[in-house]
Amino acid sequence: MITETIPIREGEELEEQKIIPFIKKHLKDIPDDVPIQIKQFRAGRSNLTYLIQIGKWEAVLRRPPIGPVAPKAHDMVREYTILKEIHQYFPQAPTPYLLADESVIGRPFFLMERKKGIVLDEQMPENITPTxxxxxxxxxxxxxxxxxxxxxxxxxxxxxxxxxxxxxxxxxxxxxxxxxxxxxxxxxxxxxxxxxxxxxxxxxxxxxxxxxxxxxxxxxxxxxxxxxxxxxxxxxxxxxxxxxxxxxxxxxxxxxxxxxxxxxxxxxxxxxxxxxxxxxxxxxxxxxxxxxxxxxxxxxxxxxxxxxxxxxxxxxxxxxxxxxxxxxxxxxxxxxxxxxxxxxxxxxxxxxx
Missing domain, CATH: 3.90.1200.10 (Aminoglycoside phosphotransferase (APH), C-terminal lobe)
Structure with a gap:
């Protein structure tokens, strides 16, 4: 069975010691002194997405790929702004939570709502019969x-x-x-x-x-x-x-x-x-x-x-x-x-x- 998340790939690790304090500082109701888990979403070949879990609180972190990128590509600030504008008219777009500039980890990133459902990528789920x-x-x-x-x-x-x-x-x-x-x-x-x-x-x-x-x-x-x-x-x-x-x-x-x-x-x-x-x-x-x-x-x-x-x-x-x-x-x-x-x-x- 293909899982939604995987252990973080080598070379694509997040700087947890910088990101978690930033999240707790800028978002309300983030629990203290509870287990923190960070996993990487399997899908995607361009920007990198991670699941952040702090106790029962969850969010998706999205950041540019590691290393140099093409001019004007992977613009996290622009994508965050677009989500803020579109979500109110198109609820399928995730709710954006928080935008970080490059001062936190050297590249802008943002946090958004984690939606739960089925993403059809490589194969149909085992419990569903294709018809x-x-x-x-x-x-x-x-x-x-x-x-x-x-x-x-x-x-x-x-x-x-x-x-x-x-x-x-x-x-x-x-x-x-x-x-x-x-x-x-x-x-x-x-x-x-x-x-x-x-x-x-x-x-x-x-x-x-x-x-x-x-x-x-x-x-x-x-x-x-x-x-x-x-x-x-x-x-x-x-x-x-x-x-x-x-x-x-x-x-x-x-x-x-x-x-x-x-x-x-x-x-x-x-x-x-x-x-x-x-x-x-x-x-x-x-x-x-x-x-x-x-x-x-x-x-x-x-x-x-x-x-x-x-x-x-x-x-x-x-x-x-x-x-x-x-x-x-x-x-x-x-x-x-x-x-x-x-x-x-x-x-x-x-x-x-």
Whole structure:
């Protein structure tokens, strides 16, 4: 059985002697003279998350990865502020508790509510039997939640002053091209073809909304009966922009039973989304279009860009491993997955949704 938390990985330890006094100083009702436990959450390949338990009190601590990070990435202050703004309209976002600047441990971090439920990551829980009805229900809840997020009027939040919707797609395309190049560790032939196609095919953007921009199963928590989504995590990339870009990212994480091997992680045996009933990428997009009323005619661009963006994210992670900035062995073969994603993105440039 896969557990939610693990012992802290080597090299990713927290400075408990600095963090615990800071928490007790700034938060009320934190018990004294009781056992303190710190564990690391298993999921996540970018920012680091930890479970802090002081007696019966619990919170989740989120901090940037160890070592140098890409410019403007892993901005804990921004993510904390976004959570404060969004939580009041979207209760699935965890309640933020406390923000610490770099004076405490050298990097900003924040504390937030710990939600309890089921995160579907590597496999279905042992006590739950996958059925076609369950797979369809989980997919539909994801569609409904994405539509719900996109229906929030961002003009009622501080995101108005934190974001710049105008020119969003252009900045994203050229920005992720630049990020990929900065993290490049080898030459991959398909990159130039994908870059040229993306920059030549940017569509007219859809009316901007709040977008999560990393909406996928292991960033989502269902209740224990898998009936409702009670948590959505990892708001680092959240902004105001084209909701179809958010949709493209969401479906780029869907693996179908008959998919190309290019879409599988190295050594991956399967994916939850290949089980009976889960929506295909096309079904997810069509359901979203029906629920939201948005035109999805140009989804091939958004999908191609989503796979290129995912390749860029994975490449940044592999770059940190390659440079010895992390010892996490999960990252050893990520360069192969980057190649796969770029091959697949290149194939998409010749197709139409």
């Amino acid at each position: 076609k009805q369950l797979g369809r229900q989980l997919s539909q809840k994801m569609v409904d939640t994405l539509v719900q997020l996109h229906s929030i009027d961002y003009k009622n939040t501080k995101l108005v002053t934190m974001t710049k919707p105008e020119g969003f797609l252009e900045r994203q395309v050229y920005g992720w091209i630049k990020r990929y190049e900065l993290a490049k560790t080898e030459d991959i032939p398909q990159v130039e073809r994908v870059k040229k196609w993306l920059t030549s095919n940017i569509p007219k953007p859809t009316e901007p909304t709040i977008i999560h921009y990393d909406f996928k199963l292991n960033n989502i928590m269902f209740d224990y009966k898998l009936n409702e989504i009670i948590g959505v995590f990892d708001w680092e990339m959240t902004t105001v922009g084209d909701p179809l870009a958010d949709l493209g990212v969401a479906v780029s994480y869907i693996i179908e039973k008959n998919d190309s091997s290019l879409l599988k992680w190295p050594d991956e045996k399967g994916a939850i989304t290949t089980m009976p009933g889960f929506m295909t990428r096309r079904e997810f997009i069509e359901s979203y279009a029906k629920k939201s009323g948005r035109d999805v005619e140009h989804m091939n661009f958004y999908l191609t860009f989503a796979f290129f963006k995912l390749a860029g994210i994975v490449q940044q992670i592999f770059y940190r491993y390659k440079k010895g900035q992390t010892k996490d062995e999960r990252f050893r073969n990520m360069n192969q997955y980057v190649k796969n994603l770029l091959w697949y993105a290149a194939e998409l440039t010749t197709k139409k949704f």
